[in-house]
Amino acid sequence: MQNQNSEVRYRIEHKTSYAYSEPVAVCQNQVRMMPAPRPNLTCHFTRLDILPLPDSSEEHQDYFGNRVLTFAIESTHQSLEIVAHSDVTVHAPTVTLIGPPTNTVGPGKSNISDVGQPWELIAQQIQSADTFDAMIDQQRFDSPRIRRVQPFADYAFKSFTPGRGILEAALDFTRRIYTDFRYDTSATNVDTLPEEAFAARAGVCQDFAQFAIACLRSIGLSAKYVSGYLRTLPPVGAPRLIGADESHAWFSIYSGPRHGWVGFDPTNGTVAGTDHIPISIGRDYGDISPMCGVVLGGGQTTLKVSVDVQPIAMQQQQAMQQ
Numbered sequence: 001m002q003n004q005n006s007e008v009r010y011r012i013e014h015k016t017s018y019a020y021s022e023p024v025a026v027c028q029n030q031v032r033m034m035p036a037p038r039p040n041l042t043c044h045f046t047r048l049d050i051l052p053l054p055d056s057s058e059e060h061q062d063y064f065g066n067r068v069l070t071f072a073i074e075s076t077h078q079s080l081e082i083v084a085h086s087d088v089t090v091h092a093p094t095v096t097l098i099g100p101p102t103n104t105v106g107p108g109k110s111n112i113s114d115v116g117q118p119w120e121l122i123a124q125q126i127q128s129a130d131t132f133d134a135m136i137d138q139q140r141f142d143s144p145r146i147r148r149v150q151p152f153a154d155y156a157f158k159s160f161t162p163g164r165g166i167l168e169a170a171l172d173f174t175r176r177i178y179t180d181f182r183y184d185t186s187a188t189n190v191d192t193l194p195e196e197a198f199a200a201r202a203g204v205c206q207d208f209a210q211f212a213i214a215c216l217r218s219i220g221l222s223a224k225y226v227s228g229y230l231r232t233l234p235p236v237g238a239p240r241l242i243g244a245d246e247s248h249a250w251f252s253i254y255s256g257p258r259h260g261w262v263g264f265d266p267t268n269g270t271v272a273g274t275d276h277i278p279i280s281i282g283r284d285y286g287d288i289s290p291m292c293g294v295v296l297g298g299g300q301t302t303l304k305v306s307v308d309v310q311p312i313a314m315q316q317q318q319a320m321q322q
Contacts, residue, residue: 007091008274009044009312012229014084014247015305016291022299023076029293032227032280033084034067039260041278045087052077064135064287066280082291087312090274094259095167097271112271114259115165122166122256123220136254139222143283146194146214153218155198160219166255170264171271173215177208178269190285206285208266209249213284222254226263226272227288228279229309245309247290250276277309 014033034046046067050057054071062068073080096113116122126140142148159173160166180201187202194214197207209225216223230248250265250272263272280288 005092005274007089008231009087009089010229010231010277011310011312012084012086012088012277013306013308014086014229014290015307016082017304018080019302019304020078020080020295020298020300022297023078024073024080024298025076025296026072026074027077027080027293027295028072029070029291031069031071031082031084031291032062032066032288033082033290034069035086035088035228035277035279036061036065036067038065038278040091040093042089042091043086044089045085047085049081049083049085051079051081062287064281066282066288088277090277092274093262093271095255095262095271096273112167112171114167116167116170116259117165117256118163119160119166119169119219119221120162122254125256126222126254127220135224136222139224139254139283140217140220142217144286145284146210146217148214148218149195150218151198152194152211152215156215156219166221166253167259167262170216170253170255170262174212174264174266174271175269177212177266181208181211181266183267205249205265205267209251210284212251212264212266216251216253224252224261225282225284225288226250226252226276226278227281227285227290229277229307230265230268231275231277231309231311245307247305247307248276249285252281 031048035041035043037043048069050071052073052075055074057069057071059069098111098113126136156173159176160169182202184202185204187200188197188204188207192203192207194211197203197211213223213225227249229245232245250263252261252263255262263276265272265276282288
């Protein structure tokens with residue numbers, strides 16, 4: 001269930017470890033694990049620890065505002081570890097759930113704080129030269145992993161009915177994906193396209209987000225891919241497990257000038273709230289892969305990833321500010 005706090009501060013550790021069966025002579029990599037300032041995110045601190053130490057490194061900001069570290073290791077090694085440490089505050093979105101969450105939203109009904117302007121009006125504004133914005137405009141077109149096709153539009157139109165508020169429609173659309181699709185880690189892989197996930201009606205958060213974006217772009221709306229972390233809550237009475245939190249993905253839809261970009265999580269059927277910690281944004285997964293690169297040598301590779309997302313209590317926050 002969505003966290004309704006106005007803001008939550010988190011300490012995050014994202015560890016990625018590679019073990020190679022043969023020595024690696026040279027590796028060159030790009031890392032997108034460091035949070036950047038966003039309208040709903042304040043980054044207090046972030047640091048990457050890399051072992052072995054890189055021979056060279058350089059940080060830059062990509063087109064979408066993501067922080068990217070490029071590094072090279074030019075000495076022989078058989079393991080590589082990257083640990084991203086971050087301290088951030090997530091601020092509540094301008095649109096939130098009200099009342100008990102439900103799986104569907106009936107015609108004319110909503111349990112969000114604002115249904116938004118009619119979605120057709122937003123689509124017209126997006127395509128108007130008078131309201132042109134490069135980021136908004138770009139996110140309505142095809143991208144390397146996502147293309148606009150009629151079956152996606154047909155799926156979206158079941159929620160985006162004539163005159164319906166864009167946010168009410170987006171919530172209903174999000175919950176339909178949650179209901180219609182099965183979460184199955186064995187059904188897809190990192191290269192699965194939205195058409196394949198749609199045919200299987202199964203996949204993981206990456207698949208659900210890319211499918212949602214494909215549907216929204218197919219009816220003339222702008223939607224972007226968001227990658228980050230989801231705070232997971234243990235069962236009542238059970239201890240919180242270190243490293244049990246996951247990398248996560250959701251989508252953000254442009255809803256007009258009043259609310260701007262609003263996030264929705266089809267994996268969980270909800271608005272993206274303060275449990276959702278955005279790290280990178282792009283057109284699709286290809287723009288925001290947390291780690292990519294090339295190695296010379298290495299043989300077989302074993303990869304281990306763990307993420308720990310820990311809320312910082314108010315007393316700790318006050319102590320850190322002193």
